[in-house]
Amino acid sequence: xxxxxxxxxxxxxxxxxxxxxxxxxxxxxxxxxxxxxxxxxxxxxxxxxxxxxxxxxxxxxxxxxxxxxxxxxxxxxxxxxxxxxxxxxxxxxxxxxxxxxxxxxxxxxxxxxxxxxxxxxxxxxxxxxxxxxxxxxxxxxxxxxxxxxxxxxxxxxxxxxxxxxxxxxxxxxxxxxxxxxxxxxxxxxxxxxxxxxxxxxxxxxxxxxxxxxxxxxxxxxxxxxxxxxxxxxxxxxxxxxxxxxxxxxxxx
Amino acid sequence: xxxxxxxxxxxxxxxxxxxxxxxxxxxxxxxxxxxxxxxxxxxxxxxxxxxxxxxxxxxxxxxxxxxxxxxxxxxxxxxxxxxxxxxxxxxxxxxxxxxxxxxxxxxxxxxxxxxxxxxxxxxxxxx
Amino acid sequence: xxxxxxxxxxxxxxxxxxxxxxxxxxxxxxxxxxxxxxxxxxxxxxxxxxxxxxxxxxxxxxxxxxxxxxxxxxxxxxxxxxxxxxxxxxxxxxxxxxxxxxxxxxxxxxxxxxxxxxxxxxxxxxxxxxxxxxxxxxxxxxxxxxxxxxxxxxxxxxxxxxxxxxxxxxxxxxxxxxxxxxxxxxxxxxxxxxxxxxxxxxxxxxxxxxxxxxxxxxxxxxxxxxxxxxxxxxxxxxxxxxxxxxxxxxxxxxxxxxxxxxxxxxxxxxxxxxxxxxxxxxxxxxxxxxxxxxxxxxxxxxxxxxxxxxxxxxx
Numbered sequence: 001x002x003x004x005x006x007x008x009x010x011x012x013x014x015x016x017x018x019x020x021x022x023x024x025x026x027x028x029x030x031x032x033x034x035x036x037x038x039x040x041x042x043x044x045x046x047x048x049x050x051x052x053x054x055x056x057x058x059x060x061x062x063x064x065x066x067x068x069x070x071x072x073x074x075x076x077x078x079x080x081x082x083x084x085x086x087x088x089x090x091x092x093x094x095x096x097x098x099x100x101x102x103x104x105x106x107x108x109x110x111x112x113x114x115x116x117x118x119x120x121x122x123x124x125x126x127x128x129x130x131x132x133x134x135x136x137x138x139x140x141x142x143x144x145x146x147x148x149x150x151x152x153x154x155x156x157x158x159x160x161x162x163x164x165x166x167x168x169x170x171x172x173x174x175x176x177x178x179x180x181x182x183x184x185x186x187x188x189x190x191x192x193x194x195x196x197x198x199x200x201x202x203x204x205x206x207x208x209x210x211x212x213x214x215x216x217x218x219x220x221x222x223x224x225x226x227x228x229x230x231x232x233x234x235x236x237x238x239x240x241x242x243x244x245x246x247x248x249x250x251x252x
Numbered sequence: 253x254x255x256x257x258x259x260x261x262x263x264x265x266x267x268x269x270x271x272x273x274x275x276x277x278x279x280x281x282x283x284x285x286x287x288x289x290x291x292x293x294x295x296x297x298x299x300x301x302x303x304x305x306x307x308x309x310x311x312x313x314x315x316x317x318x319x320x321x322x323x324x325x326x327x328x329x330x331x332x333x334x335x336x337x338x339x340x341x342x343x344x345x346x347x348x349x350x351x352x353x354x355x356x357x358x359x360x361x362x363x364x365x366x367x368x369x370x371x372x373x374x375x376x377x378x379x
Numbered sequence: 380x381x382x383x384x385x386x387x388x389x390x391x392x393x394x395x396x397x398x399x400x401x402x403x404x405x406x407x408x409x410x411x412x413x414x415x416x417x418x419x420x421x422x423x424x425x426x427x428x429x430x431x432x433x434x435x436x437x438x439x440x441x442x443x444x445x446x447x448x449x450x451x452x453x454x455x456x457x458x459x460x461x462x463x464x465x466x467x468x469x470x471x472x473x474x475x476x477x478x479x480x481x482x483x484x485x486x487x488x489x490x491x492x493x494x495x496x497x498x499x500x501x502x503x504x505x506x507x508x509x510x511x512x513x514x515x516x517x518x519x520x521x522x523x524x525x526x527x528x529x530x531x532x533x534x535x536x537x538x539x540x541x542x543x544x545x546x547x548x549x550x551x552x553x554x555x556x557x558x559x560x561x562x563x564x565x566x567x568x569x570x571x572x573x574x575x576x577x578x579x580x581x582x583x584x585x586x587x588x589x590x591x592x593x594x595x596x597x598x599x600x601x602x603x604x605x606x607x608x609x610x611x612x613x614x615x616x617x618x619x620x621x622x623x624x625x626x627x628x629x630x631x632x633x634x635x636x637x638x639x640x641x642x643x644x645x646x647x648x649x650x651x652x653x654x655x656x657x658x659x660x661x662x663x664x665x666x667x668x669x670x671x672x673x674x675x676x677x678x679x680x681x682x683x684x685x686x687x688x689x690x691x692x693x694x
Binding site: 019046 | 425428436441445452455458462550551554557667668672673
């Protein structure tokens with residue numbers, strides 16, 4: 001695999017994470033527990049879709065086959081998506097949404113904090129801009145972890161159930177492959193192994209303050225980066241891509 | 253007291269009581285304490301350095317952190333803000349409009365506080 | 380001061396265009412009228428998130444997706460400004476939500492219609508926001524201070540909403556034949572409901588006289604409706620689409636467009652709860668509120684715990 005091919009895949013991973021998570025958060029619009037939170041969660045969705053557009057546009061340029069952000073977002077099937085399994089998990093309730101968000105934000109923040117120093121200037125630029133947004137997301141989701149974990153008995157139970165359900169997806173990011181290694185060697189992406197202990201440390205701190213216990217069996221589900229997804233992604237894409245698929249080659 | 257006078261004065265009393273019921277408080281403290289709404293916060297935004305904080309509106313939040321974040325989400329979406337203050341509405345003390353006469357009118361006739369009260373020759377600059 | 384004197388002073392302020400602020404003396408009917416109007420306006424913004432929110436996950440490009448997300452988020456914000464303004468009159472957010480969910484309070488009937496195609500999103504931005512803007516610009520001069528200020532804020536944000544909708548219609552009208560038909564179909568379905576947004580005819584409107592006297596409303600329903608038609612017809616012509624009104628005609632003598640009679644039977648039917656989506660909209664809002672109860676309680680409980688811990692630390 002050439003560096004260019006690896007970079008293309010790497011950028012798709014970044015773009016797809018943002019896109020699929022943004023898509024999930026958009027589902028909350030008009031249905032959040034309180035009006036102010038509807039605005040807050042939509043804010044996160046907007047930021048993420050914006051980031052997705054940047055990453056996917058750059059990916060298309062790097063690939064060099066003339067594909068733009070929409071062609072990449074709307075015309076790939078699930079086997080060609082490279083997001084983490086975590087972000088395609090369903091909203092379920094506010095607890096699942098917050099746990100999913102926090103587990104992702106903590107990783108995403110550490111990642112972008114390094115990516116802003118990428119040897120690839122374009123990557124560094126997108127990462128620097130995204131980092132400000134991600135920092136806010138992490139603050140938001142961390143606070144909600146604690147608010148709900150240490151709120152009422154009901155909220156605590158819901159949070160524990162959510163954590164039990166989502167924990168198995170929390171470390172997929174750190175299961176590196178050839179692409180991650182090539183990027184680290186080129187200084188384009190960070191060495192994820194160095195970030196992993198920090199991730200666990202910060203997550204443990206928040207879980208502790210939230211009075212939540214992570215499950216002890218730690219087999220981490222994987223495959224998202226390689227295009228092997230859960231059954232959820234197919235449905236997400238069916239909804240997202242419908243118009244482009246039903247009415248091909250039109251301007252919208 | 254003769255009957256007519258008694259009627260007249262009790263009508264006047266009834267009017268006053270009715271009028272005072274119609275004066276609504278800024279917010280109903282008791283109702284807010286009894287309901288399950290998150291507390292109400294007033295939001296003040298400094299749009300950019302050099303300007304003072306201006307009242308932007310209010311919102312409901314469970315705690316101060318949330319209030320600041322919500323204020324940013326609601327009032328600063330279009331790059332309008334470098335600083336946010338939030339105060340729980342119950343901590344704002346407002347002057348009573350009924351006292352407007354006593355509070356504000358006396359200032360109106362102290363015209364010696366205004367520059368135009370003083371006549372200076374045009375030749376004197378920078379003053 | 381006697382009741383008569385207070386009312387006289389109040390009306391003098393209104394006539395002199397002096398704004399009424401929270402805690403100022405006001406007639407009970409003025410206060411109730413305002414609470415009704417402001418809270419229903421707020422409910423409309425919030426319920427209005429649903430028909431458009433329906434297409435966020437299916438928006439056909441990423442650019443359209445972010446624009447629609449931002450628009451719907453703005454609407455939530457508008458609801459918030461308005462609930463905020465209503466609360467200065469002594470009613471709580473919880474009471475207002477209760478009134479909406481129980482059916483006691485109304486919201487704009489336009490949101491009881493379904494969004495069946497992507498073109499509906501264009502039609503709504505163009506026609507529904509267009510109609511709303513007319514109403515809102517008028518309200519920036521309303522007599523109650525907090526309401527007027529909320530409306531100024533809302534108007535500033537509203538202009539991109541209508542432009543976004545019209546741009547969608549333009550893209551479709553200039554697109555393929557199937558897209559053009561999609562746009563025409565959406566116009567066919569949204570035109571009359573948009574005209575109905577201005578409410579009953581002046582002669583049938585219960586609240587108008589009082590609202591005009593107290594400058595809560597500054598223009599009548601029929602005046603605004605006429606203004607809307609006059610402005611929108613040329614916009615439809617530019618799109619090359621046909622407005623579904625055979626009686627629509629420019630009247631040189633009046634200097635306005637003549638237009639057909641609204642189906643008042645449909646108008647009242649939808650207002651009274653039998654539109655296509657009334658029950659679904661309320662179901663969605665009710666579920667959001669009920670399913671979210673544990674979240675709201677938890678946040679309050681946590682805030683209280685933290686307060687107590689801080690107090691203990693201090694002592």
